[in-house]
Amino acid sequence: MSYLIGEQLTGGYGGPDIIRECTVSVDQGEIVVVVGPNGAGKSTAMKALLGMLDLREGRVLLDGQDISALSPQQRVAKGMAFVPQNQNVFVTMTVEENLEMGAYLRRDDITETMEQVFELFPVLKTKRRQIAGELSGGQRQQVAVGRALMTKPTVLMLDEPTAGVSPMVMDELFDRIIEIKRTGIAILMVEQNARQALNIADRGFVLVTGENRFSDTGEALLANEEVRKSFLGG
Amino acid sequence: MEYSTDLLNALVLISNYVLIPALSYGSQLALGAVGVTLVFGILRFANFAHGEMMAFGCMATIFITWWFQSMGISSGVFPTALLALPFAILITALLAVAIDRSIFSFYRIHKSRPVTFVVASVGVMFMLNGLVRILIGTDEIIFRDGQKFLIKAGVFKKMTGLSEGLALKQTQVLTFVLAVIAVLALFWFLQRTRTGKAMRAFSDNEDLALLSGINPERVVLVTWIIAASLATLAGVLYGLDKSFKPMVYFHLLLPIFAAAIVGGIGQPLGAILGGYIVAFSEITATYAFKKFFKYLAPGDFVPDGLAQLLTTEYKFAVSFFILVLVLLVRPTGILRGRVL
Numbered sequence: 001m002s003y004l005i006g007e008q009l010t011g012g013y014g015g016p017d018i019i020r021e022c023t024v025s026v027d028q029g030e031i032v033v034v035v036g037p038n039g040a041g042k043s044t045a046m047k048a049l050l051g052m053l054d055l056r057e058g059r060v061l062l063d064g065q066d067i068s069a070l071s072p073q074q075r076v077a078k079g080m081a082f083v084p085q086n087q088n089v090f091v092t093m094t095v096e097e098n099l100e101m102g103a104y105l106r107r108d109d110i111t112e113t114m115e116q117v118f119e120l121f122p123v124l125k126t127k128r129r130q131i132a133g134e135l136s137g138g139q140r141q142q143v144a145v146g147r148a149l150m151t152k153p154t155v156l157m158l159d160e161p162t163a164g165v166s167p168m169v170m171d172e173l174f175d176r177i178i179e180i181k182r183t184g185i186a187i188l189m190v191e192q193n194a195r196q197a198l199n200i201a202d203r204g205f206v207l208v209t210g211e212n213r214f215s216d217t218g219e220a221l222l223a224n225e226e227v228r229k230s231f232l233g234g
Numbered sequence: 235m236e237y238s239t240d241l242l243n244a245l246v247l248i249s250n251y252v253l254i255p256a257l258s259y260g261s262q263l264a265l266g267a268v269g270v271t272l273v274f275g276i277l278r279f280a281n282f283a284h285g286e287m288m289a290f291g292c293m294a295t296i297f298i299t300w301w302f303q304s305m306g307i308s309s310g311v312f313p314t315a316l317l318a319l320p321f322a323i324l325i326t327a328l329l330a331v332a333i334d335r336s337i338f339s340f341y342r343i344h345k346s347r348p349v350t351f352v353v354a355s356v357g358v359m360f361m362l363n364g365l366v367r368i369l370i371g372t373d374e375i376i377f378r379d380g381q382k383f384l385i386k387a388g389v390f391k392k393m394t395g396l397s398e399g400l401a402l403k404q405t406q407v408l409t410f411v412l413a414v415i416a417v418l419a420l421f422w423f424l425q426r427t428r429t430g431k432a433m434r435a436f437s438d439n440e441d442l443a444l445l446s447g448i449n450p451e452r453v454v455l456v457t458w459i460i461a462a463s464l465a466t467l468a469g470v471l472y473g474l475d476k477s478f479k480p481m482v483y484f485h486l487l488l489p490i491f492a493a494a495i496v497g498g499i500g501q502p503l504g505a506i507l508g509g510y511i512v513a514f515s516e517i518t519a520t521y522a523f524k525k526f527f528k529y530l531a532p533g534d535f536v537p538d539g540l541a542q543l544l545t546t547e548y549k550f551a552v553s554f555f556i557l558v559l560v561l562l563v564r565p566t567g568i569l570r571g572r573v574l
Contacts, residue, residue: 076447084445090438093431101435104428105447147446 001064002027003186004080004155009048009058017056018044019210026188026203028154031181033218035194035231036207042190043085043159045207049188050082050157051075062155077105081153085160085190088144091133095124098132098143102150110150117146120176138169145176155186162193174200195232198222206231239396244529246398250387256510256517258406258475261413264509265468266486267493268420268502269461274572275437275500276457277338279351284465285490286362287330289483291466292473293370294322296377303379311381313405313474323466330462331455333358342454359484366480375478378405405475416467417506420460424502429456437500485550489516492553496560498571507568516552519543 002025012018019041026032034042047053049060051072059068067075076082090098099117103110118125121142127135132143141161148156161177162170170193178200181187191197198204201218206227214227221227266288273281298318308314337358341351384407387399424430429452436443436453444450469483476482493512497504522542528535544551560567 073444073447076445082445084442087439088442090435090442092438093434097431097435100431101443101446101448104432104435147442151447 001061003063004049004188005061006045006049007058007061009045009055009060011048011053011055011057012044014054017210019048019207021058021212022048022207022210023212023215024049024188024205026155026186028186029181029184030202031177031187031189031200031218033194033197033201033204034188034190034207035197035204036213037231039209040207041210042207044210046082046157046159046188046190050080076151079151079154081148081151081156083144083148083156083158083161085163089132089140089147091131093132094129095132095135095143095146096128098147099150102147105151113150113152117149120149120179121146138165138173141165141169141173142176145173145180149180153185155188156180158187158189160190160192162191162196170196195222198232240529242394243396243398244526246390246394246396246400247526247529250398250400252514252517252521254402254406256514258409258471259517260510260513261409262468262472262475262509263486263489263493263513264506265413265416265464265471266490267497267505267509268417269464269468270490270494271497271499271502271505271571272457272464273461274494276433276453277342277351279348279355280491280499281461282352282355282487283333283358283362284461285483285485285487286359286366287326287462287465288469288472288486289366289480290329290362290469291322291326291462292469292478292483293366293480294325295319295466295470296370296375296473296478298322299377308379311404313378313380313408315377315379315470315474316408319466319470322470323463326466327459327462330458330465334454334458363480363484370478370480372480375473377478378474380404403475405471409471409475412467412471416464417502420464420502423460429453433457488550488557489513489553492557492560495571496556496567498567498569500571501567501569504567504569504571512553512556515556516549519552520546520549 005025007023009022010017010020022041022045024034024045034045036042044053048055051070055068059066061067062078062080067078070078090101093101099114100110103113123139124142124146127139132140135143145161162173165173174196177187189197198218198221204216204218204221205212206214206221214221214224216224266284270281270284295315295318298321299315302308302314302317307317309317337354338351341354381404383401384404385400385402387401390400391397424434432443432448433453433456435446436448436450472486489512493508494505495508496511497506497508520542522540524537524541527537527541
């Protein structure tokens with residue numbers, strides 16, 4: 001059984017169901033990518049895992065424990081970290097303060113974790129006193145991922161981390177995400193850049209209109225004729 | 235030689251009637267505006283009850299001052315109100331938290347729109363307004379005691395031999411010094427402490443703050459305590475410097491809002507800047523410069539009129555003018571705050 005599982009998730013934002021019997025899972029030390037066309041409910045599925053959505057059916061299991069009744073904050077305290085797609089840094093605060101706020105729930109010494117984040121993203125160390133709002137798009141994404149890592153999470157969820165960054169920055173960011181995976185963290189990622197994302201993924205889920213269409217290893221999905229034609233542009 | 239004396243006289247004149255009063259009035263406005271801006275930054279609504287919170291804080295101070303005086307407690311050359319201030323701050327903070335728990339928290343739970351909060355705060359304003367009148371009445375109250383002047387105009391004239399006198403009231407110096415201390419303490423709190431940083435984070439990006447595990451109710455609680463403390467301090471300093479009249483605090487709401495918006499709403503530093511800008515504009519625009527020009531102009535030239543832009547009755551028009559100008563030209567304010 002996987003470390004984090006969303007089972008048969010059905011629900012929406014109060015109106016009609018956006019996801020239907022959608023199942024997503026990720027294991028520790030694994031990158032799982034959720035791809036699909038616009039409006040397929042990819043981000044919604046991820047938000048459902050974090051508890052930001054009213055679920056009508058289904059349940060969320062973390063390390064075998066049913067966490068469906070917990071609030072997003074409680075799930076963060078349980079080791080789930082989330083990087084939203086937009087507005088994912090505190091733009092009026094310095095890089096260092098952003099990281100400190102990420103560790104807000106922790107009462108122990110955070111300097112070691114901060115050093116690890118700076119090791120992962122060296123540019124942040126040189127800009128630690130700079131206001132996050134003044135950084136470039138790629139650097140902001142690094143701050144956003146760094147902030148999420150400050151809780152020492154067991155699961156890292158990223159909502160389109162490469163949206164709006166250049167292809168070079170995207171490759172760089174994916175390399176870092178692979179490095180994070182090697183530390184044993186479970187990584188779940190929603191991506192528009194499906195081909196590149198599936199390249200680094202261990203497994204992938206293709207969602208269409210809120211339902212699972214394909215679930216396989218990243219490699220197999222890339223090789224699948226139908227997936228390629230419909231979702232990867234040939 | 236004679237011209238340099240004229241120059242000094244002009245300088246003293248302008249210090250006495252414009253610079254010093256504007257500095258102390260500006261400090262009072264700044265303290266009020268910082269409170270408005272903090273509440274806006276965290277709770278995301280313009281709190282119309284802030285002026286009445288100042289009146290309530292000042293009223294509480296007056297009652298405690300009277301009680302202290304009746305027991306023979308005083309602080310020598312300083313006003314007894316300074317001793318009463320910490321207790322009044324405690325009472326006002328409790329009131330602010332009680333109002334939040336009983337009124338504003340309801341709208342937070344229901345995720346009401348900001349305009350609903352604003353209207354609720356207008357209701358709170360009228361309620362507090364009535365409460366203060368019932369408790370202390372509507373008369374003007376002077377509760378200043380201790381030494382009134384640090385420098386008296388007559389003594390200054392004798393010392394310097396100038397024909398213009400410079401009077402420095404103790405309350406003016408107190409206002410400035412206490413405002414600087416309060417603002418430094420506030421900035422230290424916001425920049426250096428865990429709770430202060432959490433408040434800034436919450437003001438910056440509420441969703442991300444929640445995702446980081448910041449407790450919103452605690453942030454709101456601390457915000458009200460700080461806002462009530464600043465309101466009490468501002469109210470008491472204004473009351474000491476001039477006098478306590480319940481209606482005055484209602485009128486003060488306009489220059490305070492102008493200050494907060496001019497500086498950039500949600501930006502504490504901007505609110506301070508705005509406070510001084512509004513105060514200096516108000517006093518400069520309503521001061522009669524006739525004598526000033528007489529000293530500075532060459533020869534025996536004397537302006538025909540008073541050389542006064544507006545009579546003092548129109549001083550609130552200055553706040554209005556600045557407010558409209560800023561909203562037209564730079565709606566985010568000087569330091570780029572939010573747009574109301």
